[in-house]
Amino acid sequence: MLELYRADLHVSISDPAATSMNFLNEIAGRYPDAISLAAGRPYDGFYSVEDIARYQQSYVDHLRGRGLGEERVRGLLLQYGRTNGQLGELIARMLEIDEGIAVPAESVMVTAGCQEAMIIALRALCAGPDDVVLAADPCYVGLTGAARILGVEVVPVPETPAGLDPQTVSEVAREVRAAGKRPRALYLVPNFSNPSGVSLPVATRRRLLDVADEQDLLLLEDDPYGLFGLDDEPRPTLKSLDTGGRVIYLGSFAKSCFPGARVGFLVADQAVVGEEGGRTLLADEMSAIKSMVTVNTSPISQAVIGGVLVESGCSLRTANRDKVAFYRNNLRTLLAALEEHFPQPDRGERGVRWNVPSGGFFAVVDVPFPADEKLLERSAEQYGVLWTPMSFFYADGSHHGIRLSCSYLEAEQIAEGVRRLSRLVVENA
Incomplete structure (x- = not known):
């Protein structure tokens, strides 16, 4: 059987952006019970086959x-x-x-x-x-x-x-x-x-x-x-x-x-x-x-x-009034959970902070250690929570932060996901 060499294929085949997204999907597949604060997809509950x-x-x-x-x-x-x-x-x-x-x-x-x-x-x-x-x-x-x-x-x-x-x-x-x-x-x-x-x-x-x-x-x-x-x-x-x-x-x-x-x-x-x-x-x-x-x-x-x-x-x-209300509640739940599980002054001492978006699906949490693929895999296996390394989105691939998504889950899952994330941060800070 013919064998091809990756070095002879276009550079996009091994592009870090593409491989990082594939890595996230692979991790989610291996740890299906982990709560995914990584997925930026819409909430499934809004869709029905009959609507098509x-x-x-x-x-x-x-x-x-x-x-x-x-x-x-x-x-x-x-x-x-x-x-x-x-x-x-x-x-x-x-x-x-x-x-x-x-x-x-x-x-x-x-x-x-x-x-x-x-x-x-x-x-x-x-x-x-x-x-x-x-x-x-x-x-x-x-x-x-x-x-x-x-x-x-x-x-x-x-x-x-x-x-x-x-x-x-x-x-x-x-x-x-x-x-x-x-x-x-x-x-x-x-x-x-x-x-x-x-x-x-x-x-x-x-x-x-x-x-x-x-x-x-x-x-x-x-x-x-x-x-x-x-x-x-x-x-x-x-x-x-x-x-x-x-x-x-x-x-x-x-x-x-x-x-x-x-x-x-x-x-x-x-x-x-x-x-x-x-x-x-x-x-x-x-x-x-x-x-x-x-x-x-x-x-x-x-x-x-x-x-x-x-x-x-x-x-x-x-057409999106119900979705708007749902996603608003989810983002507020995410921000409230961060406040609850990373209280002051403890979070300041640990070097943890986050932004407060005025809408959308995402927030970014800065942490005082490398949030890389190795830590993400351990997070899924030992703590049961997924997130996205911010390094995936930077041109130089370096950033000590994680992206949290709140679109795909119910509010209760978001709160539990943040609780699990807090354990990961406390035990690795």
Whole structure:
């Protein structure tokens, strides 16, 4: 049998980000009784198999209500479809209702999850070997992993406890240019970031848009958690504040609808000028890439998401009221459990501290010892609790911290998981 050598395969095969996620899955599989404060997936209790057929039927009824005949409806669901998808009008309407984002339906591309949207955006923007992408550090591993597969360099921009500092973004962009490279875009999650949980103040968002103008950057705004704040305070997206066409908006229906549908989208309403002066939308130009990656997003999956949008009047904020309440309670439970099991002054003496996110699924706990894969395995085996090393999310792979997720569990499990974690910390500090 033929044997291949890993050294002859692409570097992404052994990328630390990808192998770290595989390691987490493997640990979870070996210790099924451990409470997982590592999984950032949505809570299972919100989903029913019966909902799939109901939402699909709602979408079919919507198509028929628009006057489409049976042959056309059948073709839309069961045949190859338009590369950029068939939900553009519904998604554009949703963005206007929920986020105050006004874009033409033609600027929306429906993707196979937000991960594909990242890959398409990176590939379209980074045309040559000297084109690089800036990203908040720590960064979601999906972005860094996608860049590694494409051979795109990611330049980290250190995040502060308050999130990205626009001045630092500007300085890093200038340093990149001084090194003979071209910074094309900045990737960030302004609302309740994964992994840090940080949400950017409105003033910072406006200043980032100014920096994007000054440094000729596009902003890749990823917003999977924006619905899930601890309060109803308005948190305007960068895209809604953008008057200069600097923001490409990346969206996902995984947290708000069905993760199993694997439907995401991007909004690219920037004008592209051709060699002869013709103008097209960036989303249309990007369709050439998508056609070679997935051909088109599953129409059957699109019908499920279309049904959710139809039933909710194109408002995910309306459709997610119960989820918002659940995730709010879970985050409050997580923060309260940390206070209970790491009381002052004991936690200060042990060098334990954590941030207090204003929403989302994650919080970060700093501990006074290396929180590495070896300790994680011992945590699962001896203490029955899983978490994610923050080192997985940093460019240099070093950080004494752990990410805790509160989305996948019941409140009682979260509290018990933190209790188990406190034993691990006390006995290893």
